[in-house]
Amino acid sequence: MIADNNMSDSQSARALAPRRHGEILRRLVSDGTVSITELADHFDVSRQTIRRDLKHLAERGQLDLVHGGATLFEPTEAAFTERRGENASAKASIGRAAAALVRDGMVVFLDSGTTTLAVAHALADRKNLTICTTSLSIALQMCRQPQVRVHMLGGEIDPAEEAAVGIDALEAISHFRVDVAFLGGGGLSPDGEVTDFTRNGAEQRSRMTATAGKAYFVLDSSKFGRLTPLRIPRFELAAGVIVDRRPPEAICEALKRKGPIVIVAE
Amino acid sequence: MIADNNMSDSQSARALAPRRHGEILRRLVSDGTVSITELADHFDVSRQTIRRDLKHLAERGQLDLVHGGATLFEPTEAAFTERRGENASAKASIGRAAAALVRDGMVVFLDSGTTTLAVAHALADRKNLTICTTSLSIALQMCRQPQVRVHMLGGEIDPAEEAAVGIDALEAISHFRVDVAFLGGGGLSPDGEVTDFTRNGAEQRSRMTATAGKAYFVLDSSKFGRLTPLRIPRFELAAGVIVDRRPPEAICEALKRKGPIVIVAE
DNA sequence: AAATAATAGTTACATTATGCAACATAAATA
């Protein structure tokens, strides 16, 4: 009756490669990692076979091989992504405070930086927003949200910020009418000014401060008293600074004299 | 064709081909894969018969043959992140072929799309490149590579492509002198033209084709013969198309008449 | 820190399963 070869009587037929591949990828996204031993056990095949599967998937860029198994594929680790974890809860609370200032339908500018990324997170489920940003991560994240329109300001990418800088980005700013801008900064100096690391960055933030309906600087407490080389011109036009805890009294005083209010999150 | 069949004795009677086909497809959509051994067992027919069934269904585009069985064929345009895995090895080989055309020091434009993302992967360890792109993912990935300068062309982000489109991106193109451009497309029509889904996309690719020193369209074989609504003007100025296997003869002939060469990867 | 054991990776080759093509058979059709 059953022609072809003999056997195939033993147990359930061996899973074909694509089945294993699918399951492996499913486990990866749910667990983050897979182990060769576990997989070989689970599929009842040799480790060598699993190794070949993983190698195959790795060649397609679907995962990263590690000793003993594989992990989710991450294009490359960068300084930026590492910074992301630092002071995460402070940034999240700043993000929520910032989001509270945004109403549906607004045009929002989001600067590059990990704190502004937290603001983006907090805005993720808002309706009918228009986001302008120079940050690749923010653009990528926000464009995946329904009901959010995203404009990326182009230009040369600064690898440290993973964001557009330079003349193109500067000029693009002038094309937009922005209701509210959330800007980062390198430090909050003792005399109540936000300072920056680069000339380009300072100029960009200065222009946005002057252009936006309201501009807020978002700064976690690690920036208090830190000095970086460049002043941000026209900083006094900013509407306020949003921080995770109250800055030293001297800084508060200085800020009060200049104009921007201090918003302490949570 | 099918005579009236009163046999219907029991299910021991051999299923007719259309019955098997229906069941095979039903199993496919429920399980994602089918195995020849299992099916032969289930229908009590020879493996060769199942092979012929699967081949028949594959020719009609209803499934994809794999060693030992078949998998679901997904012709629909899935969301970008889901599309990433599809046809991954074809895209990887196209990526390598494309990278072989790039020499250190060049200015390279990379269009949006999953195939161009594969080109970016293949270029990742090159030295001293300048990358221009409209794709957020490509910009993010390449800016993490040392020795690579990245320019992001700004504009409104199309969520489906996760890339900048529209007037800003169009204008930004004219600022660059590009040595080689790798462009995507919606389909490779039977009369040897690359076609696109949107007017903006077609215009952008057309301009880049005319501007770049050399422009190549990267297309995996799922695009062969596919018709999408918009022609890409000046397509005949392209240097070539890079594909993962040789297109049907008619398409090759048509391309030959127009000008662009055909590069078959791997 | 050096030595050791345990685990994992590599390579090469043996074994098994699958694919393919050519031909054979049986039923349905003309």
Next chain:
DNA sequence: TATTTATGTTGCATAATGTAACTATTATTT
């Protein structure tokens, strides 16, 4: 009866998997 169509059978080429000996890496112990 001849012809077509679907299926079965066989033999060989190819691909996937298993196995074993050996090397490399990681963990543990001293």
